[in-house]
Amino acid sequence: MEFEADTAVRSAAQDAAGLIAAMPRLVLEARRIAASVYHGLHGRRRAGTGENFWQYRRFNDGEPSSRVDWRRSARDDHLYVREREWEAAHTVWIWPDLSASMVFASPLVWETKRDRALVLAFALAELLVRGGERVGIPGVMNPSASRRIVEKMAESLIHAASLPQSLPPAFAPSPLAEVVLLGDLWSPTREVVASLAGLASSGAHGHVVQVCDPAEETFPYSGRVEFREPESGATLTIGRAETVRADYVARVATHREAIRREAERRTWSFLVHRTDRPASEVLLALHARMSGGHGAVPPREGTAGDGADQTGHAA
Structure with missing residues (x-):
């Protein structure tokens, strides 16, 4: 037990150090993306x-x-x-999943899911504050309309007692608030569904963005492969990985459909974003849905990467 605890502490320290080192680049990337999509967007002021x-x-x-x-x-x-x-304290709570499973990038991409989630969180916050909204991070940062919102979020995350995990902490956003979840959503289906139900119980509206690596969608593995669960460290070795591809894809589709149904039942929107696609693509789609009015769930559409889930990573 003591060995496992030491390993967990070292892993957490490495994750924090990696995040701190990457933060300046992510802030600049977020500002660049926000600036590129800002022109032509209809604001949310009133x-x-x-x-x-x-x-x-x-x-x-x-x-x-x-x-x-x-x-x-x-x-x-x-x-x-x-x-x-209008300054009636309309708040958007943004939750970027920074858990261990997000620190993953297959050879198919150059950016981890964690970095992409942070870029999206920062860029979205920049657009929202320009539009007159306040942005906060549940349990990490109080709502703010600061013109330095990106730097404020980055500093809050760096100095947080612990990095945001797979799902946000239990809290009750006001009925006028909106919640944006940015993560891979690879937690057990019942946990994800329960989290959405809890967040929506106060009447708040929300948007769920599942951030996936393309390898988690297509399962491009064959031969003998060892998969490691990043949260617990558990491993699974499969002699012929290609033989489980169909079952894997089917289970992913079932998991994702359950999350989508819960989101739509709560009048929340649901998007899938693959890290081999431009960040501006999902940012535009998300901002459009947020600007379309509360309670409006867009019709289903073919989303890049819409179709698979993943339970482990190749070692």
Whole structure:
């Protein structure tokens, strides 16, 4: 037991060190991707109480005269009201899975699932804050609308007591909040479904993005292969890996369909993203779904990599 504990501590320390070393590159990559997709996006701003000017509109009968902007109205034959941005504390909670299973990249790609999840989390936060939203990380960072949101998230993760695990901690987001889960979702199906049900129980809306390596989709293994479960360290050796490919793909499809059904039942959206696809591709799709209004679950579509799950990694 003592040996296993020492091994776990060393592994956690290595993961943390790797994350710290990669963070500057990931921050820059996230900013680049956010900038590339920002133009042409429709913002999520709306009128309400706040400090920043949003737009002028015609004065309506019955409104207090104190709301009239007399300087603007003097330039026209109509009365105008100066509207400000809505700041009713709409929060988006983003959960990037940084567990051991995410530190995996097959020879088919150059980026680990962990790095891709962080880039997506940072880039999405950048877009959301530009649109007037607040972003937080459950159990790690309180909601913030800072213009340095990417750096703030990176610093919070580096100094967190422990790295975010496969599923977010149990918490009750407000009914006005949105939750975005970015992870491989290779936890047991019942655990993933239970987590979604708990997060949605308060009425919050959400979006689930399953981040997968292409090898986890296609199972391109043959011959004698040893697979290792990264969370527990358990291993499984298969003499002819190609003979289990069909069963593997079928089990993956069943697992994914159960998650999709639970998400749709809660009026959450579900996307699959493969790390051999551009990050901007899923970022655009996710932002579009978030901007489409609460409770709207888009129709199913053919998503790149939509079809497989994985329970181990090749050693």
